[in-house]
Amino acid sequence: MASFSPLVLSIAATSFVTFQCLFHFVSPCISARFCPGYRRLSPKHTVEWNSRTVSTFHALIVGLFCLYILLFDDAVNEDPVWGDPSLVKINVAITCGYLLSDMLLICYYWRAIGDKFFVIHHLAALYAYYYVLSIGMLPYFANFRLVAELSTPCVNQRWFFEVLGYPKKSLPNMVNGIAMTLSFFLVRIAVMPMYYSRMYAVYGTEPFYRVTFGGRCAWMGPSFCLDIMNVMWMHKMARGCISVLRSPGKVKVEKLQNGKVH
Template identity: 45%
Template sequence: MEESTRMGYCIVAGSFVAFQFFFSAVSPQLSLALSRRYCSLNAVKKCEWNSRYRSPRGLRGAGQNPGVLHTDPSPRAPSPHSNPSLCVPIPDLLLLLRYWKTLGDSLFVCHHLVALYAYGYVLSRGVLPYFANFRLLSELSTPFVNLRWFFDTVGQPRSSWFVLANGLAMTVVFFLVRIAVIPSYYARVLAWYGTPEYARLGLAVQVAWIVPSLALEVLNLVWMYKIVRGFYRAFCRPRERKAACSHSD
């Protein structure tokens, strides 16, 4: 087993232990200190609250990793810093499966399984580091998604200005890091498609590269639609109702 692969597996184990410790010990104490609402939550809500409190992992995985901005998109270009950040989704999935009764979400599980299927080849064979890290940029939208959930849980009115500001930021960032990058990503994919280097990857790696990418685009488009619809309901409909009432008066 290569040293980079061994390091990747160690990071998976270490990350799961660290995330579990934060989930079970740090988050409950921190939440009690920061929010009185936390005490009144039921066990299901507390479980999800603690799981979402770890959202900065997305920024850590995408932001601190120099492999994300690797300039060589070759399918076999070396990227010695890529493995640690690619391990970030694995502890999340393990934690999700452990607390399935309270955290279970079929779309979220599909997202992780599709990503991990492809990342497995990156970790074990050292291929496609640029494209794998490119996908991790999508995690930059996670803190805004989780913050929206916290606002809803503590009963913050969706018409309040900071809820609307977070909704706008979430919509914009989600679009930029998950939807707007689609043409750029597939332009790079097509640049390598059919080349001798692409052929040397083998059918299994090719399928792990293309099929999960397309599946993730479908999931991201579904989520984008839901986010836009939710923002429209929170921001536009109240104003439309006020205008209608003013007109009737």
């Protein structure tokens, strides 16, 4: 019967505790010190601010680790179904710790950040990652999906600007909006041909048939559903970006003082 190694459990537990500490202690302390507007936020926005700060930190750590694995982990790249999953397991364990931490926060602060979609998303991701962490199957594809996290920092930054009162036509908002659209396209849309070409290449092979039925469902079903949503989000994001760039008016650089834009 498949089981989790002590190393995987230790990394996931450490990740969980670390992200809880970042939410409750590190983010409030740093945000209050370096962003005067943080102190003026409502309790609801304060909770979401800390949650998004943690989300950004997780996205950068995991996303950059993903790129390293894609570029330098020959075992996974040569055998995407059953290659040595050691590094991928570390990355996925970090993500599982984050997902569990985030679900706990969502449930505890439901009135502030409660969202059924995120709960379903987290549970589906944990189900899929179970097969990677316990059996070691599909390491390439599990790692590849996590590259999408690199678009998260810009998405969170958009919310930070909005809650702090930056106008949509402000220079920081414009620059971040363009970066958000480009990063979303690069790590979620442009990579689709590469991802599905590898999936097609292994489909029907002997390594593919060694994957359990549950593993195939956790691999293919969520991949198709998520990418359909990614295309829809990309279309909406691109329209919004083009609309702002074409709208009349000069782009101004606002200075944030005491939590207000002047």
